[in-house]
Amino acid sequence: MADAMQFDLVSPERRLASLEATSVRVPGMAGDMTVMAGHAPTITTLRPGVLVVEGTSGTQEYVVTGGFAEIGAGLTVLAEKALPREDVTQAEFDAMVADARAAHASAKETFVNEPGPVDDAAKLLADMVAVGDHIGLSPSN
């Protein structure tokens, strides 16, 4: 069995998880990556996605909307907003998608001649919808 490492998932409002994990799949900005014990120290930003934690006592999944992860001796995920997958309701998901849509719309307005921020916001929105596919929800409007 692979070695375990300390895994912490914290959001600004509370600590969601603190446990021993064997591997964690992190939705990094540049692509998913699986972190196991002994991973090189890395800091990455997150895109909206699903965080899969293989703990010593089973697998848990969390939906995160963004933030960053710090891999040092253990893995610390600082999520902007994080929820256990089973707690994500349709209403909750709709609110997240609506937020992303609003951000996209305002980016389009503010940066008319700069594609950068608009593309970023569009990617955020697409990622958010993709999260829905992953957990079996689709935006209701």
Next chain:
Amino acid sequence: MPSLKDLKIRIDSIKSTRKITKAMQMVAAAKLRRAQDAAEQARPYTERFNAVMGALAASVGDSDSAPLLLRGTGKSDVHLLVVLTAERGLCGGFNSNIVKKARVDIARLKAEGKTVKILTVGKKGREQLKRDNADLFVGHVDLSDVKKLGYANAQDIARDILGRFDAGEFDVATIYYAQFQSVISQIPTAQQIIPAAFDAPEEGAEASTLYDYEPDEEAILADLLPRGVATQIFAALLENGASEQGARMSAMDNATRNAGDMIDRLTIEYNRSRQAVITNELIEIISGAEAL
């Protein structure tokens, strides 16, 4: 000299005041526990965040390519003071202390010839600062409808501030809030949030970890700095929440005790004048009987 009836009325009214202050004290105690809990819950995030930011900031350094939020605009002509206070009063010197600290800095900055702008969060701070600095106001955030303070509230405030920064409305932003020390002591604190001032990582253990960055340091920094502003504001709001309840608790405790003292004093006065009346009546009866 107040009549017996007047005294009785006053005693009764102070008694009901005491009941109210006692109730407020107990409510504040319960809320304080919750506010402290919330502050406690938020601490791991803030600590990790600041540690990472400190390491990042140190590695990017003062190079010209560093984001404006970290490096500053290179000037400090226009200061934005973000004053965080409570929505309600009856909490001792809590609001006044924060405002006093802000006022001192306003006077100092003005004397140095800087431009000062004020953004208030919380009704009480606005009321107090409006009196002599109404012309400096650029905005106000109303949180009176907010039942439970969330990170989203802090994000809204941060977005407002960042928008103003991007528009070049100010060079330096400082938040004012009260740090919770204990129920009897809350320390008004000023903290600079833009340009970001992070504690440098400690020499030795921390600094020796060399991180890989994905995508790259500067992209991460650009992504995290705005979040850092929100995180700091959130932490300050939570500290403020705990301080407010703590201050209210001790203020109401004092008020309850004062009311008790007052009731004792008035009761003595009431009994004295009651006895004086009885003695008077007796004298009248006796002297009436003697005259016969």
